Amino acid sequence: MRAWLLLVVALVAHADERRSGRDTMSPALRTLQADDAQHPAQLALALGRELWREGARSCASCHGEPEKLRGAATRYPAWDHGLVDLPGRIQRCRVRHQGQLAWPPEAEPLLALTALVAQQSRGLPLTPPRGPELDAAAKRGRSLYMTRTGALNLSCAQCHDERASLRLGGSLIPQGHVDDYPVYRLEWQALGSLQRRLRGCLNGVRARVPEWDSAELLELETYLARRSAGMAMQPPGVRP
Amino acid sequence: MKRREFAVAVAAFALLPEARATDDAMRAAIRAWAGRDPEAGTLKIEIAELVENGNAVPVRVVANEPVTGLALFTPQNPEPGVVQVAFGPDSPRPEFSTRMRLARSQRIFAVARAADGRCWQAGVDVIVTLAACVEP
Amino acid sequence: MATRAVITLPAAIKAGEPFEVRATVAHAMETGYRTGDDGARLPRDLVRRFECRLDGELVFSADLFAAVSANPYLAFWLRASKPGEISFTWRGDKGFEHRETRPLNFA
Numbered sequence: 176m177r178a179w180l181l182l183v184v185a186l187v188a189h190a191d192e193r194r195s196g197r198d199t200m201s202p203a204l205r206t207l208q209a210d211d212a213q214h215p216a217q218l219a220l221a222l223g224r225e226l227w228r229e230g231a232r233s234c235a236s237c238h239g240e241p242e243k244l245r246g247a248a249t250r251y252p253a254w255d256h257g258l259v260d261l262p263g264r265i266q267r268c269r270v271r272h273q274g275q276l277a278w279p280p281e282a283e284p285l286l287a288l289t290a291l292v293a294q295q296s297r298g299l300p301l302t303p304p305r306g307p308e309l310d311a312a313a314k315r316g317r318s319l320y321m322t323r324t325g326a327l328n329l330s331c332a333q334c335h336d337e338r339a340s341l342r343l344g345g346s347l348i349p350q351g352h353v354d355d356y357p358v359y360r361l362e363w364q365a366l367g368s369l370q371r372r373l374r375g376c377l378n379g380v381r382a383r384v385p386e387w388d389s390a391e392l393l394e395l396e397t398y399l400a401r402r403s404a405g406m407a408m409q410p411p412g413v414r415p
Numbered sequence: 416m417k418r419r420e421f422a423v424a425v426a427a428f429a430l431l432p433e434a435r436a437t438d439d440a441m442r443a444a445i446r447a448w449a450g451r452d453p454e455a456g457t458l459k460i461e462i463a464e465l466v467e468n469g470n471a472v473p474v475r476v477v478a479n480e481p482v483t484g485l486a487l488f489t490p491q492n493p494e495p496g497v498v499q500v501a502f503g504p505d506s507p508r509p510e511f512s513t514r515m516r517l518a519r520s521q522r523i524f525a526v527a528r529a530a531d532g533r534c535w536q537a538g539v540d541v542i543v544t545l546a547a548c549v550e551p
Numbered sequence: 552m553a554t555r556a557v558i559t560l561p562a563a564i565k566a567g568e569p570f571e572v573r574a575t576v577a578h579a580m581e582t583g584y585r586t587g588d589d590g591a592r593l594p595r596d597l598v599r600r601f602e603c604r605l606d607g608e609l610v611f612s613a614d615l616f617a618a619v620s621a622n623p624y625l626a627f628w629l630r631a632s633k634p635g636e637i638s639f640t641w642r643g644d645k646g647f648e649h650r651e652t653r654p655l656n657f658a
Contacts, residue, residue, distance in 0.1 A: 203463040203473050212559040215471065215514075218577045218622055221557050345544030346467065361468035362546045364579075364621040379548030415467035415546070471620040489618060493584055496616035500627070503610035507569035508628035511613075514620040516582075 193406060196349040196414055199340070208355075208413040215359040216290055216411040219283070219366045223291030226284055232273045234288070241291055248296040249408060252400060254308045258393035262289045262357075262368055280387035286366045289357050293410035300407055301354060303400035316398025319391060325382030331395075346415070352403040353396070355412025366411060369396055441488050441495035441524070448486050448499055449526055449534040456535025458485075458525045469517040469543040476525045477510035484528040485511060491521035517543045555649050558639060563658030566632055572603065572611075573626045576641045576649055582617040598623055598643035605655070606635040615643075631655055 197205060207213055214220075228235045238244060251261045259267065265288050266277045278285040303309075320331045334343070335351035342348065356369045363371075370392050374384045385391040446452055461475040476485050487497035500511050509527075517523070520543045526536040559573040576598060583595030595617065603611040611627050629637070639651045 201463050201465065201467055204467060207471075207473060212573045213473070213624065213626075215622060215624075217557045217575060344547035346547045361470045362550060364470050375548065375550050378550070475626075487618075492618050493582075494617060496614075497618040498613055498615050498625075500611065500613040500625075503608070505630055506610065506628065507630040510628065512624075512626035513613075514624045516618045516620055 191405075193352065193403070194350055195352050195354050195406060195409075197355060197409060197412065199347055199349055200413075200415065204361075204413055204415065208409065214411070215361075215413060216357075216366050219287045219290050219359075220294060220411070222284065223287035223289075226288055227291060230273065230275075234268070237272065241295055244292050245295045246299060248293040248410065249299050249302045250304050252309070252312075252393060252397045253304055254306055254312075258309075258312055258390070258397060260369070260393060260396050261293060262286075262370075263388060263393075265289060265292065281367060281371055286357055286368065289368065290366060290411040293357060293408070296408050297410065298407055300405045301400060301403050303397070303404055309397060312394045312397040313401050314398075316394035316396070319395050320398055320402075325377065325380030327380040329380045331376070351399070352406055353399045354403050354406045354408050355410050355414075357410060358412035358414045360414050362415065369399070437495065438490045441490040444495040445486075445488055445524070445526055445536065448484075449528055449536075450532070451534065453526050453534040453536040456527065456537060458527055458535070458537040460523070460525050460537060460539045462523070462539060462541055464540070464542060466517060466541055466543045468546065469519070471514045472517050472541070472543075473512065474515050474523075475510065475512040477508075478527045480509065480529070481506070482509045482527045483530050485509065486526045486528075487513075487515065488524045488526065489515075489517065489521060490524075492516065492518045497523075517541060519543055519545075556639070556641070556651050558651055558653055560637075560653060564631070564655065566657045567630060569628045569630050571626060571628050572637075573624070574601070574603070574639050574651075575622055575624045576601075577622055578641070578643065578647070580615075580617065580619055580621045580623060584617075596644045596647075598641050598647060600640075600642045601625060602638075602640045603627070603629070604638045604640075605629065605631055607638075 197208060207215065227241055248261055252258050262285055265285060269275045270277050323330045334348050339348050339350040353369055357366050359366045370387060373392055373395055378384050457479060459477040462472060466472050476487065478485060482502065484499065484501045486499040488495050489497060497515050498513055520541060522538045522540045524536050524538045526534060528534045556576040561570050564570045578598045580598060581593050581596040585593045587593050597617055598615050601613040602609060610629055613625055615623055634657055635655050637653050637655050641649045
């Protein structure tokens, strides 16, 4: 009898309590994200579609239509002689296969292509890949997530696990899922990557801000993708 | 206005000279656009009551009769004007939508201008929350 | 960058019936109140005027101020009785000007 009770309790406890930041926004912002005609990232997506076919060795020349990459964005961060997230993969393609110089971090064209590729995976669940290197990176990322840092001495977990749905100032604390990146953040008045958001948070707790594409940020991204694994993506997102 | 209410209003304004200046600036801007001080009237202003970020607030203004123009004003932004639209003669719907910036919680105003010279305004209170952390 | 504006029109427009137009132009709408990384004020740089014309006739216009969000978005309704061309023009500070046209055909 006791075993059955424990089983029932365990099953109930495993019901998915994860909620996307999408669902905790106001209806007005949810509409901004859901309505393509109003979405603040439309300009970036249109730019992305243009860049896709630009140049002799365009993205289109290898990949065909952007739609062919449906599912690709669900499988990041990946391992390819190092950790690589989706913007990083696009940069590698640009350098190795298109023979162009890499863009600086958060460059407008890079975000535009990231948004375009990510958009192709709308509605699909996040399915970050596994493997020995990725598993080790996720473990390090989880450790970073749980460790207090910065002059404010806060860990990610303290806000986004323990205090999600409470308020910091007037703002609702989200669970911090990574389902909708890249996001048009109203605070930025621009589209931005997950790395930008992480750097912003670390700056917020007055910690040293890691360099773009640093091991620390990529390991955090690797852990965060697993933390949000299975949730449906809806990129590009809109967030306050 | 009742005597007591009037006294309270004056006292509040006396404590906030800045607020009074911007209310006057808004009234002047409205007058400049509408041609005169509008009467209180009916206009639908669709906007979230609680705004999570004041950088881009969706807003829709709808009149319930044909108008030659619609405009939005704010008393507590650094400047009162937001947007002023004009409709052509065959305009099928007296409405428009945009995304506006709101510096802080305030009552925003929409004003309508009709072909016969009438003008009227309506207001709605909006609460704006500011970002908890400052971006680098 | 090549993409400067996005215009959304309904797929099927019927003669004489109202249809909604959504227009966004890429522009920072710098208010003049922000400071850059060096602490110096970023100068004001705004889109000031938007005009929509049906075969040259002005059917909708807007005067924009600093309180319009970056990448200014406007949605409004039009009605046309004959096919033709819709033009969208934005003008602003520092000689900013951008024009888009779309053919108007009926379903």
